[in-house]
Amino acid sequence: MSSGAADISTPYFLVDEGLLKKNLKILKDVQERAGCKILLAQKAFSMYYAYPLLREYLAGTTASGLYEARLGHEEFGGETHVFSPAYRQEEFEEILTYADDIVFNSPDQVRRYGRRAKEAGKAVGLRINPECSTQEGHAIYDPCAPGSRLGTTLDNFDEGILPLLDGLHFHTLCEQGADALEITVKAVEEKFGPYLSGMKWLNLGGGHHITRADYDVELLISIVRRLKEKYQVEIYLEPGEAVVLNAGFLVSSVLETVSNGIDIAILDTSAACHMPDVLEMPYRPPVRHSGQPGEKASTWRLAGPTCLAGDVIGDYSFDQPLKPGDPVIFEDMALYTMVKTNTFNGMALPSIVWRAEDGTKHLVKQFGYEDFKSRL
Numbered sequence: 001m002s003s004g005a006a007d008i009s010t011p012y013f014l015v016d017e018g019l020l021k022k023n024l025k026i027l028k029d030v031q032e033r034a035g036c037k038i039l040l041a042q043k044a045f046s047m048y049y050a051y052p053l054l055r056e057y058l059a060g061t062t063a064s065g066l067y068e069a070r071l072g073h074e075e076f077g078g079e080t081h082v083f084s085p086a087y088r089q090e091e092f093e094e095i096l097t098y099a100d101d102i103v104f105n106s107p108d109q110v111r112r113y114g115r116r117a118k119e120a121g122k123a124v125g126l127r128i129n130p131e132c133s134t135q136e137g138h139a140i141y142d143p144c145a146p147g148s149r150l151g152t153t154l155d156n157f158d159e160g161i162l163p164l165l166d167g168l169h170f171h172t173l174c175e176q177g178a179d180a181l182e183i184t185v186k187a188v189e190e191k192f193g194p195y196l197s198g199m200k201w202l203n204l205g206g207g208h209h210i211t212r213a214d215y216d217v218e219l220l221i222s223i224v225r226r227l228k229e230k231y232q233v234e235i236y237l238e239p240g241e242a243v244v245l246n247a248g249f250l251v252s253s254v255l256e257t258v259s260n261g262i263d264i265a266i267l268d269t270s271a272a273c274h275m276p277d278v279l280e281m282p283y284r285p286p287v288r289h290s291g292q293p294g295e296k297a298s299t300w301r302l303a304g305p306t307c308l309a310g311d312v313i314g315d316y317s318f319d320q321p322l323k324p325g326d327p328v329i330f331e332d333m334a335l336y337t338m339v340k341t342n343t344f345n346g347m348a349l350p351s352i353v354w355r356a357e358d359g360t361k362h363l364v365k366q367f368g369y370e371d372f373k374s375r376l
């Protein structure tokens, strides 16, 4: 379906082809110069309408389980990798029909499913936990935090499973630079170095903010090249955020304004339903043409229309007071948004819109009452 901008009612996610291509070109350049493969982590972005474009630049997808594996296999093609902290017996055979590489979280999972995966001709990997935290502030995104269930620590490593392993995988970063990767790789080599040489591949996970303006791409390339040469392994990266960083928007409108010690704009979009990371992480998303509170003439609290008192996106200032009907555009909203939306309070899901390089907009998907009802 194709539609002019005027026909599309807010709220909607707008993904921009030109901005996406800018990221994809950087990632392709890294693949070519470092000699590695980059997979899309679908958990961050599963808008499969864009997969034919992404496929021109990336080697395949990675999945968190059966559904993402199927989507990646059917809609993207290329290589399909899967990692799950624990697989379900009744799903495993179907996963084998979609996946090329299956990564397990523990030696017990390898013992339970690894042989079957090998019989089906799949590559088998183990996620390791180098116990090296390099991030501050967001403990819920730190797989190396004490007590983490994610990945096998050296203490829990079991050499008995080595004959079944083709690769090792680690994922420890979140929105980080190549300097954090360098520290992590050092810890991986110190702990698991003796096992690396026997592997066919090493997957460095996601969390690499490769397409951010200040990311040190040259350092990443030198780390990858060194690992490849030293251990004779193929290297995979599986970023999600970096693929769609700053390539999408959430376009909303002001429904009503109220005042209670501060001016408040009630929008037709909700933090709780449409951008849950704003509350979960938490963070303050960038809003077009806005400033910090007090920076511009008129300061407003942007809030959602649900019953949740805390459905607040943040405080921002604008040149003019907001009024019903005004557009409010949230930036960097392609990642971890569409995949996380919900219909709490019976909120409608935002439409999904594609803006092609020539500026035309296509309405990719619109949601209605049935999408709310059918889940309940």
Ligand SMILES: Cc1ncc(COP(=O)(O)O)c(C=O)c1O
Binding pocket: 041, 043, 044, 062, 083, 171, 173, 174, 175, 205, 206, 207, 208, 238, 239, 240, 241, 242
């Ligand atoms: C195993 C794994 N791989 C890749 C990713 C993608 O990370 P990001 O979107 O931060 O690049 C994640 C994110 O949680 C992950 O858990």
